[in-house]
Amino acid sequence: LLLSNINLLLLSILMRSISNAEIDLIQTLFQRYGSLRKVAVLCNRSPATIKKYVSDKALIVRKNIVSTVSHNEILKGLYIGLWMGDGTQYYNQAYEIKICSNKRQRELNSFIQRIILDLFGKKTYLIEDKNTNRAYIKFRSKFIFEWIENYVSYSSNKTKTIRLLGSHQNYDPLFRDGLLLGLCLSDGYLKGLFKFNVISKNLSCLVIDLLKLYGYQPSQYVHDRSRWGWHDLYMVSLNKLESQELNFLLDSILIQLDCKMPFKVLKNGPDV
16 A cells, blocks of 8 residues: 555646746756756656756757867867867857868868868868858857867956956966967968957957967057057067077978978968
């Protein structure tokens, strides 16, 4: 009789209606664990019941989670540098990430796509603007969207406020190699002389600090453009000899990433 009463009690629990409070709990637990079965156990419900109260959007987002498939610090730093210079991300019914580029930079675009695949195991899409030379590498991932916040901080105006979390000196030397390469590939220019021109004071200071750490003596010029209503332009440069040395350094970093192209070709194309 006691066993029968227990079975009836369990049956009544399983058949009970779900309150709004429990629905909120189900959705919160699913966001935390991403597993219908685990939430079902915690809530004493069937996985099928739990699935009814988890939005399709949440299911898609959880399925899209990835992790870094490589622990290569150069790759990590490279992605951070590229994203700090040319990246953007936002939530638009999904966690969307873009790396802005130029459709004429085919070698660089392919390289960036490979880097994202090597680091995160994530396939990307290259979107080209038909009417301009603009292009961007696009992909979706909640994990990568949040992963970037382990290394950088920024406000609503990302371009003006982006900065590296903590001192660059606290990062692994290999990470700094990748970071410098990523910044140079995004906003750098290196043919005869090295130049780095941005409207972000934070980024210009970071590049100056990195270059000094490698033994270079960069100079900076701030172009006041307020008379035209534009942001000031922070211009970092090296002399000819140090530009050549930096070119060798960037080429050596690319070799460690199994990239067959030198920096100048990767950045500017094979006709440089």
